Amino acid sequence: MRHTFGDTASPLPQLHSQRLLDQVRERVRYLHYSLRTEDAYVYWVRAFIHFHGKRHPRELGLPQVEAFLAHLANERHVASSTHKQALSALIFLYSKVLGQDVPWLMNIGRPKSGPKLPVVLTGTEVAQVLSALDSRHRLIGQLLYGTGMRLMEGLRLRIKDVDFGHGAIVVRDGKGGKDRTVMLPDRLAEALRAQIARSRMLWEQDRAAERAGVWLPTALEAKNPRLGQTWGWQWLFPSEELSVCPRAGVERRHHVLDKTFQRAFKKAVGLAQLAKPATPHTLRHSFATHLLQARYDIRTVQELLGHADVSTTMIYTHVLKVGGGGVQSPLDVL
Incomplete structure (x- = not known):
């Protein structure tokens, strides 16, 4: 089985975990992502599933992803960086865990944030x-x-x-x-x-x-x-x-x-x-x-x-x- 992320295909081993969130953790660890990334991806995948009445992501598609992201932006008023992190988690879920080719997900617009000046102390x-x-x-x-x-x-x-x-x-x-x-x-x-x-x-x-x-x-x-x-x-x-x-x-x-x-x-x-x-x-x-x-x-x-x-x-x-x-x-x- 081959999984794709964007335009780059890479072979990944078969997952052994049965529960979806455990599969996310297993894949994150196989790819040597940090513990922080693991926690963030698991959080957003769980939030996505609960937002859609605990339906399995295989049953969901572009409209459901856009609805979830719109909820984050319009109802929860999350920062653009948080919005991007949630989208990255869903791209990871579909491409690296579920093994789906997701060009439709890659083409979802990412929110743009204007340049912000850093706080500097004297x-x-x-x-x-x-x-x-x-x-x-x-x-x-x-x-x-x-x-x-x-x-x-x-x-x-x-x-x-x-x-x-x-x-x-x-x-x-x-x-x-x-x-x-x-x-x-x-x-x-x-x-x-x-x-x-x-x-x-x-x-x-x-x-x-x-x-x-x-x-x-x-x-x-x-x-x-x-x-x-x-x-x-x-x-x-x-x-x-x-x-x-x-x-x-x-x-x-x-x-x-x-x-x-x-x-x-x-x-x-x-x-x-x-x-x-x-x-x-x-x-x-x-x-x-x-x-x-x-x-x-x-x-x-x-x-x-x-x-x-x-x-x-x-x-x-x-x-x-x-x-x-x-x-x-x-x-x-x-």
Whole structure:
């Protein structure tokens, strides 16, 4: 059996699960999509089925898909990005799970969203928020701002990814599955060494208790099951508590959860009394803008951020006082 996604055909193995949602999970895992993608696709497939009275998607077609998407847009007023995610989940369902050729689904219009300027903090505001972060999360915030990493990229760092000798941090499997290298801020070297020492203590406790190793990408874990117990693969920011892996079902130590840091960051923004709606991703926006303000080449910033297209990086020039952005207001020369 061959499944198609758009115009590209690819052979996929037969599904073994009986229930549809389990089949979605099985296919997502076979294709090595992230747990977040798995949760999102299962959520939207379930919502689609319930919207149409629990009818099987094989019985539904273009009118039912359009009705569901219209409901999301007109009744639930979801953002365009959410609308696109729901459509992607349905394309995945029909093409990858049900094995149907779905050109009619691929041709459904996607909502267009206008360009939105990112929230950017000043240097003073960044310092205020970082100072307001509790001691457990301050280093994470400093690292996000100091390197421009996305939140999950920072939380998923392993011990082996920190290279003090070259003053660099390797970001593995970033957005788009790409690796890249960012600078290791000199100011954080001592704090990172202390954090590594704390991580090692937890690692030694886990080894003494003969606990399962940390999560590894599927192929690595299958090839070398004990690799997750080695020191280099441990999380740089391990969680204090153990948790059960949602896929493997074993108890192991995960990294600090993104929701945990997001709550801490929101509290810090409140303590700093900022009016701007800052989130952890705002630190990445601020990193990029401040580098461009310091006259670093936009291609260099693009590479540090891991953007595939420089046009994505260009959004940060909105606060620069160079080129068109440097036009002086006529009011200022009256």
